Amino acid sequence: MFVFCRRIFLRASLACGMVAIVGIGPVPVVAQESAAAAANRRLGRGLNLGNFLEAPRGANWGVQVEDRHLKMIREVGFQSIRLPVRWSDYASEQPPYRVEKAMLDRVDHLLQVAHAAGLNVVLNHHHYQGLDADPDAHRERFKVIWRQLAERYGHYGDWLYFELHNEPHDKLTAEKWNAILRDGIQAVRPSNPTRMIVVGPDRWNNIRALPDLRLPDDPNLIVTVHMYEPFQFTHQGASWIEGPVRSIRDRTWGTPEEVEQVQGMLGQAAEWGRQHGRPIYVGEFGAYSKAPLESRVAWTRTVARTAESLGMSWAYWEFAAGFGVYDPQAQRWRQPLLDALIPDNPLRATSD
Numbered sequence: 001m002f003v004f005c006r007r008i009f010l011r012a013s014l015a016c017g018m019v020a021i022v023g024i025g026p027v028p029v030v031a032q033e034s035a036a037a038a039a040n041r042r043l044g045r046g047l048n049l050g051n052f053l054e055a056p057r058g059a060n061w062g063v064q065v066e067d068r069h070l071k072m073i074r075e076v077g078f079q080s081i082r083l084p085v086r087w088s089d090y091a092s093e094q095p096p097y098r099v100e101k102a103m104l105d106r107v108d109h110l111l112q113v114a115h116a117a118g119l120n121v122v123l124n125h126h127h128y129q130g131l132d133a134d135p136d137a138h139r140e141r142f143k144v145i146w147r148q149l150a151e152r153y154g155h156y157g158d159w160l161y162f163e164l165h166n167e168p169h170d171k172l173t174a175e176k177w178n179a180i181l182r183d184g185i186q187a188v189r190p191s192n193p194t195r196m197i198v199v200g201p202d203r204w205n206n207i208r209a210l211p212d213l214r215l216p217d218d219p220n221l222i223v224t225v226h227m228y229e230p231f232q233f234t235h236q237g238a239s240w241i242e243g244p245v246r247s248i249r250d251r252t253w254g255t256p257e258e259v260e261q262v263q264g265m266l267g268q269a270a271e272w273g274r275q276h277g278r279p280i281y282v283g284e285f286g287a288y289s290k291a292p293l294e295s296r297v298a299w300t301r302t303v304a305r306t307a308e309s310l311g312m313s314w315a316y317w318e319f320a321a322g323f324g325v326y327d328p329q330a331q332r333w334r335q336p337l338l339d340a341l342i343p344d345n346p347l348r349a350t351s352d
């Protein structure tokens with residue numbers, strides 16, 4: 001994405017990255033990628049380490065990410081990971097809301113291994129259910145948790161990105177979230193003046209909620225959206241979803257109208273990003289393993305290629321659980337899904 005600048009003064013010209021020409025009259029219009037757009041491009045093709053550190057404290061949701069996995073993820077061509085962590089289960093309930101050292105140490109290790117492997121990392125606060133259920137009661141705690149994380153990671157390179165809160169919903173309406181996200185950004189900025197912060201709209205980071213998102217005047221923000229449309233296809237058979245979707249089976253995907261729907265929705269996100277000068281990161285998309293594989297592959301390919309053609313980065317949901325692109329039992333990639341995500345992956349030839 002490019003920022004277009006037309007300026008006549010030195011300071012403004014420098015802010016736009018142009019060679020300064022002081023004088024009268026407009027200087028030529030030049031296109032220059034913003035720092036946020038460049039950072040979003042570096043996220044590129046990414047993978048969520050889901051069902052791992054986002055599980056409740058003490059619970060095991062069946063995914064154990066080892067150091068070697070991070071190297072493998074990079075080797076097949078992913079450029080970034082998103083690391084969902086349920087930080088709220090590792091901070092005290094009462095002030096000073098101290099985040100536990102043991103958890104910080106665990107995350108430090110993963111971050112360092114990911115960085116050594118050449119991966120950029122989006123460190124996310126996932127499943128902070130208290131904030132969704134009672135935003136006012138948790139507002140201060142949310143802020144203080146982020147202040148601690150930001151101080152801890154302030155000296156890390158620009159390969160580390162912070163994502164404030166996964167999928168705001170429930171009582172965290174657009175109005176509340178627009179206020180609270182500012183608190184989060186303000187908690188981060190003293191120790192991380194230019195760190196990229198990822199933030200998305202309410203209603204589970206829904207593209208349709210983008211028009212209600214209000215961001216402060218901070219250039220180093222990347223806007224995230226999640227894409228699971230049509231939900232009846234992507235979440236068929238998903239036990240954790242309330243209502244009739246969990247009993248849907250054998251629903252296929254891929255009619256021209258369905259392809260158009262996916263492209264149209266991502267197009268809306270791109271258009272919002274263009275109008276607001278914000279790069280867009282499709283931070284989650286995926287179809288659950290109960291959906292027919294051929295359709296999952298077609299849907300996954302369509303979302304990934306469409307997002308790329310619109311200049312968006314993405315992160316597939318997820319590595320090695322119910323949507324997994326990797327089979328942890330067989331210890332191998334699910335090649336059709338990997339090919340859909342990364343057509344030029346080095347393992348492709350062996351599967352053809």
Ligand code: GLC
Pocket residue numbers: 050127166167284317
């Ligand atoms: C959201 C939820 C996560 C779930 C995923 C797919 O990220 O937080 O728990 O697995 O969506 O439904």
